[in-house]
Amino acid sequence: MFADAAKPLALTLKLWWRFWPQLVAMVLLGIVFGDLFMQIAARAAFLNHMAGLALLTLVALTQLTVTVAMFQTLLPALPATRAAQQAARSEASGEVPSGGARLARMVTVALLPFFAYYAAWGFLGDTVRQYSRVTLDMAPFGESAGNVLDVLDSRWLVLSVAISWLIRRFANAMQKRGEARSFWQIVVVICETNWIFIGLYVISRWKDDVVGWLMSRNIFSVLQAAADGMAAPIASAFADPMVPVEVTSVDTTARLVNLFFYMLLPVIWLVLAALIYGYDVRDDKELMRAHQRVERLGARYSTIPKFLRDFVEHFISGYRSRYLPIANGVRITLSSGVVLVVTLIVGYRLVDWLAAWAWLGTTRLIGPHELDTWQVLSHGVSLLFGSPFQDSSTGILVEPLRICFLAAILETAFALPKRQTSGGAQPTGPKGAAEVEAQNA
Amino acid sequence: MTARSLDWESGQGERKWRRRSLWALLLLVPLALAGQAYDSVKTLLGGEDLFPRQVAWGQSAHFGGSDWKLTDLRGAFGMSSLPPDSVPVLADFSVKVGDPDLQKLWLGCKVMLIDAEGRRWSPTSAVSLKAPGDVHTCVSAIFSGARRGDTLNLRETFLVPRQATKTIRPAVGLASERPHFLFFQLEKD
Amino acid sequence: MMRKMANVILLLLATALCYGLQVSKPHYAELIGPIPAYGKLGDAVVGRGFEARAAKVAFSRNLKVDRYGQTKVFTTGGIWAVVTVEFAASAQSTTVAVASWRGPTGLAYDQTERLSFADGLLPVAIDPGLPKKARLIFEVRPDEVSNATLLISEKLMSALDSQAEISLGPVAAGADGLPAETVDTLDLTQPI
Structure with a gap:
């Protein structure tokens, strides 16, 4: 048991020792x-x-790209992960993009989940707060730059989405004509990031508004009072005694x-991390069924303007390639x-x-x-x-x-012997993993 | 191409990138530090009196748009109700106003005494000696409405331990000139 | 079955460990908080900008204070704790402005603001080479008196600057729950 736990730790240190200059440079x-x-x-x-x-x-986008690039750097030292990746790819089209195009694709695939995670943990708010702080600092004394975030509540937002849709369309066309493909790929990525960034931030703000609106309705407060009363009948029957704070x-x-x-x-x-390593699944029947249901639902939206639909589809229909890996990643882990x-x-x-204690120790040392x-x-x-602030670990x-630690855990998970014996249901082709390991050995 | 030669090739590439990254660190670490700390260093330099500009006795120095001259530094001995072994010290300056925008140029005005050990004394409120009507402190002079060419008489009062009086010299710092400050030499120097 | 049990136990252990990590991880406020300089009653505690030596602690039920020439007596529902502290500046003139009394249970009492007109209270301006005494006056609960800590800093937001932490030691309680050495009235009109 302890050997199981020690394996990823040893691998972490090995990875770190082998790649630290590259990783630090990327950070x-x-x-x-x-x-x-x-x-x-x-x-x-x-x-x-x-x-x-x-x-x-x-x-x-910078933060995301750095994270993705760091994971990619470690890949040569992760034989089991690489084998799984190859197996998944051969089951799919078999096309292996390379270089900058691969990184760009990786970024696109990781984009929505990354931002969703980012927003869910309030980091999107951190970035936005940092931004408004910087603009405040920059404003000349006594002269207000105004609330730079007011655009988030205005219909200019739609214009922004429309503009980045146009640019994306143009970039897509250019890419198809085959001119400087990776450059246009990056333009596409930036446009999509822009949608997601703005979209998620606005959604998280509107969500607060909706909750606030619900809370302000009397019906809701009556319901809540009833619920509270049921939950704590005795406590609410008597006035709470004064308790010092x-x-x-x-x-x-x-x-x-x-x-x-x-x-x-x-x-x-x-x-x-699993997502970044491109561990796609294409044949998970359970998830496919759910996907078709959503797609039927999505068909009704085909009447709305195309650029809005593209925008919305980023959150709904694109999830096949984006969310299925997540579902699968959770499955691997668990x-x-x-x-x-x-x-x-x-x-x-x-x-x-x-890290936090090292911070504290250093302050005491200085x-x-x-x-x-x-x-x-x-x-x-x-x-x-x-x-x-511990809001981002840079x-x-x-x-x-x-x-390194995350990659080591993932590698250990892929290399577990259990998966190689009972992995028939796993689409990664554990056979492939075994083969490559044999080759490496 | 066999897997083995592929591995070997990627190993070569990896070593190359490792070397490149090590070199890049030499550039990136200072760059990242500079980018992040730039504003703070600016604030630090703008808020501290770090580099003295020596002014010889009897000379005046252009500082914060005006010409500063130390006219007198003397102890006021024989006062009662003060801590033992302490001496009130008066520093007198005469300042010929050049640029009259004192509210901007003289912001954060700080007169101090510095002894041989580098200890710094700020003006005290424990001693108040009567001064003639046209004498200002550095801060009150800012609001005196002085015009170009006017001469302002400034006086600051300090409380200093007796043994430090042998080596103290007055100094003036202004926010508009920091991190530089004026460091006046005395007659005996 | 055994395996399942082992897993559950492992998970519980991990949860406990994580809870420990979560609780013991220093937060932002601690990371950029003041840096303590520790000492005991009677020690000279040396911080960056100032030095403080808590000479003695006195407790009383009432305080006698001069207010614009009139003598006034201040009572309290708790107890008055009066600490006489000698301050010295290190390398440059500074002002010591903030002190609080941290009781054994962690309750912290700021200096009283009821006597703000009296002499010899904080904030006190100190100059290098010229030590100065001051009184720190707190109005505290009697059960927060023993094993208290005195916290002194130059200003309120002393981020990563020195804070003197002076432990005042045990105080024997009398029959009425107040410290045994409590006097009825402390005369603050006397010089320190």
Whole structure:
């Protein structure tokens, strides 16, 4: 059992030792370009709020590309994963794109799940907040740049979607004519990112509005009061005694929910990793049936304008190629044994935890300084261990380790002997995995 | 092409990229740090009096749009109700106003005494000595409405331990000139 | 069956471990919080910009204060804790403005604002080479008196700057629950 848990850990260190210069360089590239695009977006926001938001897409896209590229770098050291990938590909068309086109395709495939994850954990909000903070900083004293996010609530949004649809269409056409394919592929990716970025952010905002509207209805509050009354009949029958605020605490349910999501995040990252490695499935009957149902539903929308439909389809009909892998990734993870899942969750969180303590330890090592001095020093510490907000792990000591760990877990899952004996239902062709391993050996 | 030669080739490529990345780190680490810390370094330099500009006794120096001259630095001995072994010190400046936009140029004005060990004293509120009517402090001068060519008399009062009085020298810092500040030499220097 | 049990136990262990990690992971506020300089009552605690030595702690039911020439007595529902502290500046003049009293259960009491006109309270301006005494006055619950910690910093948001953490040690309680050495009235009109 301990050997099972130790295997991915040893592999993590092996991967890290073999690839650290590349990984660190990529993280740094991500930081440099992320900063650059953030500045450009903020400056563009002064000219036009819509343009600023559109350029903000590039910030999120940079982060995604770096993550994808890091996973791709590790691929040569992951024989089982590569074998699974090849098996999946030979079952499908068999076409193997290469180089920049492959990365671009990878980014497109990972785009929606990545952003969905990004939005679900509120990171999209982080990026947007950071953006509005930068624009505020840039505004000359006493002169307001206005709320740069006001466009999110206006119908200019539709215009933006329309424009990026036009550009995407043009890029698609150019790509078909065969001129500079990877360049146009990247243009397509940027346009699609823009939709998703704006779309998800708006949805998450409108969701709040809808909930707020529901909450403001009397019917709902009556229902809720009734529900509350049923749930806690005695507590509400008597007035609560006055409790000093310091004696109250977060209740157990909230704590458990927190813990659940805390433990879920590593699993989601593993799924993203599986997705990036292109572990597609094409013949999962259960999921296909659901897909056809959704497609029939989608047919009714064929009357709406095409660019809006394209936009909507990104969230609905495109899910066959995008969500099926997720479903499958979850299946791999959960079927690969409790020991591995536990190793994943605890290990991932341990990296996190160590990074935070390393941050704290470094501050103690450097010692007290004036705030302005520490503002400068903190950038150095953040570069090593990630931001103290812990909203994104871009520390050059942490992020490579995290990626290596996720890849190592995935590799271990693919290489599990259990999958090779009872893997008839698995579309990855475990036979292929065994063959390649034999070849490598 | 056999799998083995493919592996060998990708191994070559990997080693090449590893070497390239190592070199790139030399460039990328400073670049990333510079990009992130640029604003903070600017704030730090704009908020601290770091680099002294020496001013000889009797000379005046152009600083924050005006000409600054130290006219006097003396102790006010024999005052009661002060901590033992402490001496109030008065620093007098005469400033010929060049650019009259003092509210901008003199923002964050800070007069201090610096001794041989580098310890810094700020003006005190523990001692208040009577001063003639036309004497300002650095901060009150900002709002004096002085015009170009006017001469302002500034006086700041400090409380300094007796043994430090031998080596103290006055200094002036302004937000518009930071990180540089004026460091005046005394007659005896 | 055994295997299932083992898995469940493993999962529970992992959950407990994760809970431990989640709870013990330092948060943003701690990462950029003040850096403590520890000491005991009577020690000179050396921070970056200032040095503090808590000389003595006195407890009383009432405080006698001079207010614009009139003597006034302040009572309290809890107890007055008056700490006499000697401050010194390190390399440059500074102001020590913030102090709080952290009781054994973690309740923190800021300095009282009822006596803001009196002399010798914070904020106190200190100059290098010229130590200065000041009184820190807290209004606390009697059960927060023993094994309390005194927290002193230059300003409220002392991110990654020094904060003196002075542990004040045990205080013997009398029959009425108040500290044994509690006086009826402390005269703050006397010089420190």
